[in-house]
Amino acid sequence: MIEPVEVRVVGFGMGPQHVTPEAAGALAGCDYALAVSKRDDDPLxxxxxxxCEAHGVELVVVPDPERDRSPGLDRAGYEGAVAxxxxARLAAYRSVLTERGGVCAFLVxxxxxLYDGTIRIVRDLAVPYDxxxxxSAPQMLAARHGIVLHDVGQPVHVTTARRLRADVAAGQRNVVVMLTGGVDLEGFEDWTIWWGANLGGAxxxxxxxxxxxxxxxxxxARVAAKAExxxxxxxxLLRAPVDGSDGSDGGDGGDAEGSDDGAA
Incomplete structure (x- = not known):
């Protein structure tokens, strides 16, 4: 175990406006935060x-290691490249933690x-953490549309775009879909969708x-969000028709172009 180091994994929504009082208190007790940069002008x-600036915490940045993205990689090659x-990312983090010690924040x-690997990374670093x-993004999605994520007494299933069709084939009828990267909605024409991008951010x-x-x-809208x-x-959120209806319950006020404030 690296000594003396303590890590705080801090969820920050979509920016300073979403940092909770509890998270703010945790950041106040951190010596620095650690992050990777994918490029010099990384907007994320x-x-x-x-x-960090809003809470007076120094941000230490390490370059994200390159990954082999050769198109000819087979499954074993791909898995090896990811490993x-x-x-390499673990080694970069470990180097900073070893050198600096103290209390470090990882900002999520x-x-x-939900669909974030930071806790797994911190566990693999073998340091004390909280x-x-x-x-969360699903919370923001529901709030922005003014809806509940499920009907009365019914479940909501959270999944990824890659698993959407398999999960629907298995019987899921009310699905929050994350990690989209864009998604093919062919075959869902009669379903109702509540979609959002960059919720609470630019x-x-x-x-x-x-x-x-x-x-x-x-x-x-997705193209416009990225351009801005x-x-x-x-x-x-994707919801199946009920009893052959068109699936719309009329409860969210229809289509809307979102404002530039808030969070996700």
Missing amino acids: LAVRRAV DWYA WGDPS VLPGI GERLVSGLVRDVVEDIGA AGWVMDLF
């Missing part, structure tokens, strides 16, 4: 920097509990309605 790093990249978009929750966009009516609007912010993070 800029948001982390703004969080090598992960080991949204909340660390976790401070943040405002380039926020919202679209809702029957998929067949709004799929082109979603594509255009330099990056795009989107997710959506």
